[in-house]
Structures are given as structure tokens and as C-alpha cells.
Amino acid sequence: MPSSLPQQIVQAISSVTGGKKAALHEPRFQGNEWLYLKECLDSTFVSSVGKFVDRFEADLAAYTGARHAVAVVNGTAALHVALLLAGVKPEDEVLVPAATFVATANAVSYCNAIPHFVDSEARTLGIDPRALREYLRDIIVRQGHISINRHTGRTVRALVPMHVFGHPVDMEGLLEIAREFNLVLIEDAAESLGSTWHGKHTGTLGLMGTLSFNGNKTITTGGGGAILTNDTALAKKAKHLTTTAKVPHRWAFEHDEIGYNYRLPNLNAALGCAQLETLPAFLASKRRLHEAYRQAFANIHGVSLLAEPEGASSNYWLQALILDETQADACEAVLTMTNDVGLMTRPLWNLMPHLPPFARCPRAPLPVAESLVRRVINIPSSAFLA
Amino acid sequence: MPSSLPQQIVQAISSVTGGKKAALHEPRFQGNEWLYLKECLDSTFVSSVGKFVDRFEADLAAYTGARHAVAVVNGTAALHVALLLAGVKPEDEVLVPAATFVATANAVSYCNAIPHFVDSEARTLGIDPRALREYLRDIIVRQGHISINRHTGRTVRALVPMHVFGHPVDMEGLLEIAREFNLVLIEDAAESLGSTWHGKHTGTLGLMGTLSFNGNKTITTGGGGAILTNDTALAKKAKHLTTTAKVPHRWAFEHDEIGYNYRLPNLNAALGCAQLETLPAFLASKRRLHEAYRQAFANIHGVSLLAEPEGASSNYWLQALILDETQADACEAVLTMTNDVGLMTRPLWNLMPHLPPFARCPRAPLPVAESLVRRVINIPSSAFLA
Secondary structure (H helix, E strand, O other): OOOOHHHHHHHHHHHHHOOOOEOOOOOOOOOOHHHHHHHHHHHOOOOOOOHHHHHHHHHHHHHHOOOEEEEEOOHHHHHHHHHHHOOOOOOOEEEEEOOOOHHHHHHHHHOOOEEEEEOEOOOOOOEOHHHHHHHHHHHEEEEOOEEEEOOOOOEEEEEOOEOHHHOOOOHHHHHHHHHHOOOEEEEEOOOOOOOEEOOEEOOOOOOEEEEEOOOOOOOOOOOOEEEEEOOHHHHHHHHHHHEOOEOOOOOOOOEOOOOOEOEOOHHHHHHHHHHHHHHHHHHHHHHHHHHHHHHHHOOOOOEEEOOOOOOEEOOOOOEEEEEOHHHHHHHHHHHHHHHHOOEOOEEOOOOHHHOHHHOOOOEOOOHHHHHHOOOEEEEOOOOOOO | OOOOHHHHHHHHHHHHHOOOOEOOOOOOOOOOHHHHHHHHHHHOOOOOOOHHHHHHHHHHHHHHOOOEEEEEOOHHHHHHHHHHHOOOOOOOEEEEEOOOOHHHHHHHHHOOOEEEEEOEOOOOOOEOHHHHHHHHHHHEEEEOOEEEEOOOOOEEEEEOOEOHHHOOOOHHHHHHHHHHOOOEEEEEOOOOOOOEEOOEEOOOOOOEEEEEOOOOOOOOOOOOEEEEEOOHHHHHHHHHHHEOOEOOOOOOOOEOOOOOEOEOOHHHHHHHHHHHHHHHHHHHHHHHHHHHHHHHHOOOOOEEEOOOOOOEEOOOOOEEEEEOHHHHHHHHHHHHHHHHOOEOOEEOOOOHHHOHHHOOOOEOOOHHHHHHOOOEEEEOOOOOOO
16 A cells, blocks of 8 residues: 555655654754853853844844844844834734734734735745735725725835745845835845845845844844844934933933833854854755755655745745645644654644734735645754754 | 042942942852853753743742742843733823833833833832822722723823832832722832842732843843742733743644743843852842941941831842932032943933933822932942952
8 A cells, every 4th residue: 555645754754864853943053152152151241232242243244245233132023123113103004924923913013003914925935926916906095105005094004025934035026016005125034044035135135124043043042133224224223222222321311212122132142153153054954955855755746845936045944845735634644643753843824814813904815825824834954954 | 628529439439349440230150150051052942942941930939939930031021011911901001110210111111001100219219109199199080990090081000119229119008009099010120139028029019020130130141031920820821922922732823812022042041040049149249248338438428328128128239329419419420430430330210201202101290209310329239349
């Protein structure tokens, strides 16, 4: 009897991991992490001020090609502040993918704005520009420079694509839409450090971009994130807003607006500096892992391994299988069987409009996202796994 | 010619520091910090899950006597979540001291609520219960169980005293007021880890209390904070809200409300576990420093050193001088002269209603706070300074 699709998938993953159990994504600390943490501790500057924060910001800017990087406490905080600086106001609508991690939608909510969910394309798993343009041409009326959702009467202020699993979204199409409808474009690049689109680093193509260094990301600072921007005034404002909006003074406490305690501690930045040094090796290893999976899955029918979109270079943060439509019913069995044998896998996130807090938010038709959510499975993706 | 008051103050501080320059408050890492950080790194669990987070929470609960401690990314986040869990709703008013660090008022704003500023007493530098009771009896009208500010028509929902520089506020008076006006009492104990009021740890007397482990605090985790509570259901909700409100599942992403990415990374918790072990030694040393300053300032006229209130034990986080009313004009000269010679000092925070973002918020008469802000000066306060 030929083995079932879930069995074949378990075998294919096992052939790559060498039969060993495997987490979805583990960090690796084999560079200068230890040295820098010790140096940080010995300096006693472990908190919001210190040389590792400055260095991490400089290193991130140099690596991504952004003029500025502002380190913050996590990717959610980065997105929150980026949206505030983009001028997102209470009751504005912000276009975000229905298929994303909840942080994207939460950050919109923190601004008292309303996430407006749009569809994905199967090629990138990110926002589909063609579907979005058609949708916006239907629902948007212009009042001067402002785009108004004619169904809700609210201003549609910003567009926040997310580079899912590290695969760059079609930025050309989205930048055109942002221009056509006068939307601020902020890239949620939480998952795509190391990914480029036509040679430019993700997160540097819109007005601002945001990164995450959570423990499950390509590099980690324990918890951490950053805002990327080429706009010097915005970078300065980002630093100000994330450090309680305190006006510099030798001793006086003057705060000129509602600020946030979002600064990345120096201790976490020390880890980040070491991790960033090893990023090229991580990326090369993750690309090799993709190739190993590609070969392992080449002859299995009913499932395909997601590859980087044309014109883009992906960091392959999380490897993703996509079951054929006809095999969607096997998804739960695949998740169960793989996790049962210690090969950690997970499905796509529940679509945002399916979550109770966002059930009443506006949404475009979501045929592709609704299909993908039944068929996408992430498989073990750590660097140096294969 | 007798020396001026600023000169005498410089001499007195110098006599305690042994003529050496001194920061306002430096952390000290001479326990197991190094060991635990290495153990954390070697485990690869540096992020939101790990044994040091669990241990830090257990150790904090044991130390403070709170039934539960929930570790978070900083003290501001702790207060934000505590206010949300206390039922603070948009447009509610929350009573906070005019004399506090900006985080207290910011956290209220994050809930879309309005800080309502009240006066201090010179004895504790915290909220004055007698002045507050008199004020509330004037402005509050009751509608069933709800207290309404008759000037604004808004619900006054909560009372957030702050234990300034570690000196416990008069909790007996404030707990009575909370009962009389049906206010939720949340203690901002950001500065008072190690301080007790009639034998009970600050932050454990109200419904919830919040701690901070910023780099300038008595113990530090780089950045960090915690929510203390004796209410098991609230502790569970706090953990849920601070971990993106994710419903536990082997793989599915279900989030049942708007949550936050506020969990303390394991790396920072590792530092916290080691710091907490040395807290008793820090406290003893800071008490010795207070005694040294007391002797140094005993014969200087026009200035007094703030001592712990009767019935309370203070952690003496920051030592504070209070200039006599007649000497208030010397405050700027004292700050300049001390900082110029490398003895770091700072004034009280600008009062909250003096900051642009809070200028239009409601406030009680603030005669004591207005007087204190011209006369309070913090002087070098690190453990093991003297």
C-alpha cells in the first residue's frame, strides 16, 4: 500500500533532519554573543543607554541599506510607532493582510485605528496588488488628497504589507497602489531580515519598515525590533517617541508629547550585534535547507514547497509547504502526525477577520487567503538543520 | 566667609562619596548575573519562554509576599496592563499624583483614559490622603456604585498612588478613600521594590501593584517590570494579555482579544534572578548610605534629608534633599554646582500638568507639589557608594 500524504511528508522532513526531532525554528549562538554580553555586563550599561544599542542601530542600517535604524523593544512596538509617525489617526483605516501574525493588526488597534483586511496571492503569500487595486477602485472615493472608504466614511490612511515567512511581497504593485490612492506604505518586515526585492532590502522600500528579533526569528535579541527609514526627521522622531518623548536636558524632566518606553535595552542589543555578524552564515544555511527540502519533496504529489518569488531573494525564515486544493483535508492530519513524531510544524495564522477582536473590521473578498489558510504548513526551518 | 548652601551641599555629598565622582544610581553585578546569563544563552531559550522567566516570577512573588507576579517588558507596560485589567475604560478619569515620573500618566493615556492629577504630602512625597478626600468630597457625585466627576461628567475609576523614591505613601488613608469612592487602587511601585508599609510589601496592598527593573532601579533586568496581585484570575488574565492574548494550542493561532507583546524575555529574567538574590545586600547598603548622608547633612541649615515615613521601611532607592522654602531659589545653583563637579543630582520631575500632553487634564489644587518641585533634589544613591 502506498503511504498516505501525511506519512510521505513525515518521511520527507525526516530525510532532511536525519531522522532527528526538530523545532520549528531555534536560535543559534556560536559567534560573539557570549563575549558581547560579558562586555555589556562589565560596563554596567545594560539598560536603555549603551554602546551596543548605538552599534546595533548602525550595523542594521549598514546591513539593510536604510539610512537609519531605531532599535526598539519588539516588532510590535516598532510597528505601533511607525504607524503613529505615518500620521495614522484614531478612526482611520489601515490596509493590512488578512493572513498575517496578529501583531500587524494589533499595532493598528493601538493607534485607535481600524485594520481593513485584504487578500493574498499564492505566489508570495503577501498582499495581492491586482486584487487590491480592483477592490480599492471600487470602495475608495477621493476628497482632495484623502482616500475615503465609501462604505464606512473613514479615511484609508496607510497600507502595511507583510513579507510572509521572509518572502518579499510584490512591492512594485503595492508602491503603485500607494501612489494612486495616496496611502502611506509601511512594510512589516518582521520576518524578512535578509530578504531583498530587486536588490533592495525589505523594509527600506516604503516610508518606514519594521523588523523583529523575537526568539523565533532569523536572528534574535531575546525580544527586540527596529524601525528602518531613509527619512532623517522620522528617525529622530522615532527615537524621541520611543524614549518617553523626553526633551534632552542635563537634569530636567520635560516630555513634550505622549511617549513610549520602547527603547531596546543595551543587553539585548549586545546579543543583536553578535547575531547580526552571523546572519550571512544563517542565510546561506537556510538556503541550503530549502534546497534539501526541494529535493525531498520533488516527487511527492499533492504538495509543493514555497520558493522565493521571481526578482526577490528570500531569507527563507520559515519553509512552507502548500497542499494542493484537493489535499486540503489532509492538513490537520499532517500537523498532527508531524508534531506527534517531534517534527514541529504549524499552519498559517488564523485569518485576522476570523479572530474575535477583528470580526467586525472591514475586509475585502478573501478567496485566496481563505484557501491558503487551509493548505499552508510551516516545517522545521532552523539554520544548520540540514 | 561662610560657604554658600550649594557649596555646603557639594562638600557634604563629597564627604560621603570620598571625594569621588558619583552617578545618580548605578547597577551592580557581582552575584550570579554572569552565570545565569551564560546558562540562559547555552539553553538557547533567550526569548519569551524559559525557566528564568518562571523562576523570576516565583522569586518575586516569594520576596514580596504577593500571590502572583507576572513579569513584563517594563514598568510602563505593567501599569498599562494593570489599568486595563482594573476596568479602566476610554474617557474614564484615573487619579494619579502630579509629582510622578511620566510613565504613570502615559499608562493612563494608553487606555484612552484621562489622568486627573492630585497633590502630594511633604512627609512621603506621595499622594496626600487628607487633601484628596476633601477634594473628592467636593467634586464627586455618586451614581449607584460609580463616582462621577461633576465638573467633567466622567467616571473616576481608579486611584494610582506612586511610592516616590521608594518611600511608601500613606496606604491606610488611600485604601479608605478607595473604599469610600469605590475606586480601584493600583500601586505604582516602580521605585519601591524592597519597601514595606506596616510590614507588607508595597505593590501588594491594592488590587494590583507594578514594579520596574529599569537600569536605574534598585535591581535591574536591563529593561523589565512586573505586575503583582493576590488575585489569581487577574494574574492569569495579565499573563494572557501580555502574551498577545493567544489561546493555548499545540499549533493553532487563536487570539481572543487585543493583546500585547509585553512578555519579559528569558535573557532579561536571568539577570533579574541574580539581581534579586543580591537585593537584601543592596537594601542594607542603601540604608547605610542614608545614615552617612544623615550625618553629613545634620549640621547644614536650610536643607533636610528625606527619611522613611513612620510605620514604613523604605528601600531608599533615591536619596532626596529637601530645601527649606526660604532656600528654594538655590535649587538651580545646587543642581548646577553638583553636576559640574561630577556628583550627579536631579530635581523632582516636572509636575505632570506642566507637561504639554497633560496641560488640559483635570487637576486638584497642587500647593504642596508646586512647592516640592522647586525644592527636592536627588543625590547620588547607588548601593555600596559609601
